[in-house]
Amino acid sequence: xxxxxxxxxxxxxxxxxxxxxxxxxxxxxxxxxxxxxxxxxxxxxxxxxxxxxxxxxxxxxxxxxxxxxxxxxxxxxxxxxxxxxxxxxxxxxxxxxxxxxxxxxxxxxxxxxxxxxxxxxxxxxxxxx
Numbered sequence: 001x002x003x004x005x006x007x008x009x010x011x012x013x014x015x016x017x018x019x020x021x022x023x024x025x026x027x028x029x030x031x032x033x034x035x036x037x038x039x040x041x042x043x044x045x046x047x048x049x050x051x052x053x054x055x056x057x058x059x060x061x062x063x064x065x066x067x068x069x070x071x072x073x074x075x076x077x078x079x080x081x082x083x084x085x086x087x088x089x090x091x092x093x094x095x096x097x098x099x100x101x102x103x104x105x106x107x108x109x110x111x112x113x114x115x116x117x118x119x120x121x122x123x124x125x126x127x128x129x
Contacts, residue, residue, distance in 0.1 A: 010051035072117035
């Protein structure tokens with residue numbers, strides 16, 4: 001088996017500052033590295049990472065510099081309703097308010113400043129299939 005040492009999701013962005021502010025306000029991320037082409041965010045416990053890269057940077061192939069489609073990013077949190085309150089107060093684009101799903105998650109959907117669909121879920125206590 002091949003060992004994975006770490007995985008980082010990198011989101012292409014037209015506005016690095018706006019994008020990093022979005023994720024920092026919602027989650028426990030801090031800026032670990034900041035430049036004019038890339039921002040590296042890391043969680044307070046240093047276990048989770050998120051990259052935000054200038055969509056038009058030369059290291060992003062031309063065919064991948066367009067708006068995201070066909071994927072979304074999921075963040076599992078203790079309480080999706082708390083994140084919803086932050087999203088509302090920050091006037092972030094809410095795709096769907098928190099709802100309970102058939103598979104035992106309370107789920108909130110947001111759209112980040114880059115058009116990325118962001119799924120924020122929290123387990124429903126004592127849920128049974």
